[in-house]
Amino acid sequence: MRSPKDFFAPLALGAPAPVREIPVTPSRMIHFFDPGNEKMAAKVPDIAKKVDVLLGNLEDAVRADRKEAARAGLVAIAKANDFGKTQLWTRVNSLDSPWVLDDLITLVTEIGDKLDVIMVPKVEGAQDIHYVDRLLAQLEARAGLTKPLLVHAILETASGVANVEEIAGASPRMQGISLGPADLAASRRMKTTRVGGGHPGYLVRTDPVGDDLTEGRTTYQQDLWHYTVARMVDACAMHGILPYYGPFGDIRDVVACEDQFRNAFLLGCVGAWSLHPVQIDIAKKVFSPSPSDVAWARRVIAEMGDGTGAVMIDGKMQDDASVKQCRVVAELADALAADDPELAAAYDAATKEALG
Numbered sequence: 001m002r003s004p005k006d007f008f009a010p011l012a013l014g015a016p017a018p019v020r021e022i023p024v025t026p027s028r029m030i031h032f033f034d035p036g037n038e039k040m041a042a043k044v045p046d047i048a049k050k051v052d053v054l055l056g057n058l059e060d061a062v063r064a065d066r067k068e069a070a071r072a073g074l075v076a077i078a079k080a081n082d083f084g085k086t087q088l089w090t091r092v093n094s095l096d097s098p099w100v101l102d103d104l105i106t107l108v109t110e111i112g113d114k115l116d117v118i119m120v121p122k123v124e125g126a127q128d129i130h131y132v133d134r135l136l137a138q139l140e141a142r143a144g145l146t147k148p149l150l151v152h153a154i155l156e157t158a159s160g161v162a163n164v165e166e167i168a169g170a171s172p173r174m175q176g177i178s179l180g181p182a183d184l185a186a187s188r189r190m191k192t193t194r195v196g197g198g199h200p201g202y203l204v205r206t207d208p209v210g211d212d213l214t215e216g217r218t219t220y221q222q223d224l225w226h227y228t229v230a231r232m233v234d235a236c237a238m239h240g241i242l243p244y245y246g247p248f249g250d251i252r253d254v255v256a257c258e259d260q261f262r263n264a265f266l267l268g269c270v271g272a273w274s275l276h277p278v279q280i281d282i283a284k285k286v287f288s289p290s291p292s293d294v295a296w297a298r299r300v301i302a303e304m305g306d307g308t309g310a311v312m313i314d315g316k317m318q319d320d321a322s323v324k325q326c327r328v329v330a331e332l333a334d335a336l337a338a339d340d341p342e343l344a345a346a347y348d349a350a351t352k353e354a355l356g
């Protein structure tokens with residue numbers, strides 16, 4: 001174990017000092033694209049204006065014979081564009097693959113100054129983050145980078161879930177964690193073949209009335225991912241990093257996608273992956289608090305004064321704890337509104353109405 005005194009020391013001579021706080025910038029949707037796919041790559045400059053995070057994906061969903069093309073495509077896109085406030089991330093290949101070493105060497109030395117976060121798939125434990133941490137420091141030093149790259153882990157193995165707290169705290173580079181429901185289902189030998197989302201077979205049923213076991217018994221579908229998302233949120237909150245729901249593979253089912261994203265938002269996630277342009281607006285809507293929730297939060301904060309004691313507002317008790325809940329919503333709204341005049345106007349209009 002590293003001494004706590006050395007935790008914020010650079011891991012290579014000449015590497016930039018690690019950050020002390022993870023920057024909290026909007027990341028409601030991490031938009032995946034294949035940089036080696038010409039049709040998708042051509043859409044990137046326009047998509048960049050609509051998303052918080054653009055992610056050039058090099059791992060799964062990129063064919064083995066297109067790995068080099070994807071890597072080269074990402075280098076070319078990053079060099080040719082300035083995406084302004086939109087963050088540029090990449091997902092490199094898994095640490096046991098034949099591609100990851102070249103992914104990291106090429107990306108850090110060629111476009112390390114353009115990249116914000118490196119997403120690492122199939123993380124099993126802190127040892128995987130430690131390996132990436134040291135290698136990144138060496139490459140940052142070689143490239144002469146002045147800003148450290150951050151690392152995002154995907155929670156998609158049973159070991160990863162068992163070790164999620166140590167993963168979240170493994171390095172000052174740790175920016176966040178995403179749920180990877182497809183690989184996680186396979187790793188756990190779950191019997192769902194869907195990429196995220198629920199399953200009609202995972203349900204609870206009301207008790208029978210009398211002797212009839214079949215009629216009149218309502219069933220309720222349950223969320224297969226509740227336990228893992230909640231555990232990931234706690235691990236991230238404990239270490240001051242950000243939790244995300246991952247992919248929702250049924251692109252056509254925009255309704256269930258919105259539900260899955262909202263469950264994650266309510267549990268504490270800050271964003272989700274968009275795999276197709278149609279999922280961008282869903283994530284933007286879900287991961288921005290609603291104007292009515294923002295108005296309520298601002299009203300509670302205003303009426304609670306110094307934030308202590310207890311008051312009744314519209315028949316509901318508010319106290320020191322509920323004002324903290326309201327601050328979470330209000331602070332997120334302020335951060336999002338700072339870059340989005342339309343959202344700012346919607347929040348202000350709803351607040352004006354609520355405060356009278």
Ligand SMILES: CC(C)(COP(=O)(O)OP(=O)(O)OC[C@H]1O[C@@H](n2cnc3c(N)ncnc32)[C@H](O)[C@@H]1OP(=O)(O)O)[C@@H](O)C(=O)NCCC(=O)NCCSC(=O)C[C@H](O)C(=O)O
Nearest residue numbers: 032033039040043060061156180181182183247275276277
């Ligand atoms: C899912 C897709 C394969 C669907 O693509 P396609 O069949 O081309 O869809 P459309 O015809 O509806 O597309 C319309 C146009 O939009 C472009 N397009 C599609 N997706 C994107 C995108 N993500 N970014 C930019 N542009 C996009 C198409 O090229 C069409 O263009 P045009 O013909 O000119 O009109 C495809 O969406 C896709 O590949 N998406 C990304 C998939 C991906 O990244 N998967 C990996 C992440 S999920 C994962 O890895 C699992 C996870 O790790 C886990 O374990 O859980």
Ligand SMILES: [Mg+2]
Nearest residue numbers: 060156180183
């Ligand atoms: Mg995966």
